[in-house]
Amino acid sequence: MRFRLPRSATTRNGSVVAEREAVAAPPEHMRAVVFDAPGAPDALRTETVAVPSRVMDEVLVRVVAAGVNPIDAKTRAGRGVSRGIGAYPAVPGFDFSGIVVASPFEAHPLPPGTPVYGMAAVPRTSGSYAEYVVAPSSALATKPQSLSHVEAAAVPLAALAAWQLVVETALAHEGQRILIHAGSGGVGHFAVQFAAYFGAHVTATCSAANAPWLRELGAQVVIDYTTTRFEDVVSDVDVVIDLVGDAHAQTGPRSLRVLRPGGLLVVVPTGVWPAYAEAAATAGVRATAFTVTPDGTALGTIARLLDSGAIQVYVEKVFELDDAATAHRQLEEGHTRGKLVLRVSDG
Template identity: 50%
Template sequence: MENTVDPNAGNAMRHVVYDRFGDADVLRMESSAIPEPGAEEVLFRVAGAGLNPIDWKTRKGLGFVARQIESDLPWTPGFDAAGEVIAVGRDVTTLAPGDRVMGMVGFPTRGGGYSEYAVARADELAIVPEELDLVTAGALPLAALTAWQALFEVAELDAGQKVLIHAGAGGVGHFAVQFALERGAHVIATASAGNRDFLAALGVHEVIDYHTTDVVDECYGLDVVLDLVGGEAGKRSLHTLSEHGVLVTIPTVTADEIITAAEALGLRAHGMTVRPDVFHLDEIAELIEDGDVRVHIDETFPLEKVADAHRLLEGGHVRGKLVLDCRGS
């Protein structure tokens, strides 16, 4: 392995940590030594780190990740990162210093994306297409993989089918509508009125304003519902399915009650947890390369403004994605 010290940085890096669960004020900056990659790992200089709902939920002590890390605080959050490879472990043959990479890293307990440097397993990282800048690429992996796996692995969405995607303008949603359209599905999305034009520009066939319209009044006989909202919205959506249709719900906190409600109606519903998959990431990168999918960044924050980014994320009305620019000044 080559010397892992980055000549541009000395041997120290800034990263975000929290010592306890709580509101966004628990997030703080810390300086540490740049880590060394293990035999099957890669060290990369982070350009962009994506923010995802799991980040603020974990910070508040909610969900399965929080339960697993509570005895390992302080902890650096972030499961999405992209940047340039600085050094590789002795057993890594697929990547080399200088490569532009992105990945869903350190999931579910290691984290580490909110940092100027990160270590990841080589098999978690995909090459970033030239068409995508590295800060934007940092916002892609977890949300895009969630959409991909929910639609194509769990729901088995196919060409010609009708799919309803809740929160179609959000982080996972804006990828999901594009993947479904690319697969040849008829795509219906719920969104606020302010996002109608955004979704129409992506090619969505029908946009339903969830403030004014009940999906049950507009949709019936659907093949797939992708529920990114959970709770009552998920349960109501069961009534839009055909008898052979399937609903996939992403928020874990209400998944069990939606699945139970589906069973009572003789319908199928599944929860799911995203997992890292570099082969899926490569397929998604190809769609970006071909111009079939784009990543929409709502706002970019410098690393030290992470608390502001979390507050905005927690508000729940982000169009596309939020990302941290980790490159420093």
């Protein structure tokens, strides 16, 4: 049974709620992907575990789909946020889209039956590679109406990272020159779109196969990193958003050479270039690391941009929950366009 809300109903972040679904009480147990210790992708297995219990401001969500992110693979391998895992087996996964099952109180802005998307508080709680997940209500927003749950699950972490990099850190504006490394990846394809939306002149690096697509997304200049060294064709850039780091072909140090004096380098991958701050100071530019912050209000804004068609999400491939290890193997090959997603249950 379905029932509709008044046409004018909105959530706390301003997203319009089109309809809510009738929900059943959650079971005691659920299927989830777990790993017993850090390891290779084959460490991931499907197990029956207890459904998590919500407390305080948390919302319990029935997961329809879960996004797959590099931080998931790094955590599984013993890096990422693995140091915060309190006990094994652990359930990975930040991104999800699904249906609210239980809210903090009756008049909460995200009541049971609401389609939502957002980020789990991994590793403080179990992750989204599961049939149910709990998350702080402040990390959720109403799902974009124009997207399926599979598409919506690909958005939260990557789009929030891109928004916070481009809008809140780089302060993108008309005429600004921004260079985005790995522009065709999960964060990159959103960063290109946000920078172009706010009027910046966008240069992006990627492989030749993805160049036409990035131009469609708004990049004015696209550089094939396999044939051209970006520092040979780019200079006087205001901001470099480095989604590669120093782990590949010294992308970080080479980026310092293309920034204008006082320009900003944002280093996103963690732990791959410990000396970035000193190197930037020597080069006469600014530099900062970056960590994405869950933000339901920003997700509400992003939902409206998605529903308006101003930006889009690209899902390269969808895997079943039991195939999480295969998804991690493909992710670690490093050539994914956009995002990979796990289908967890029926929407």
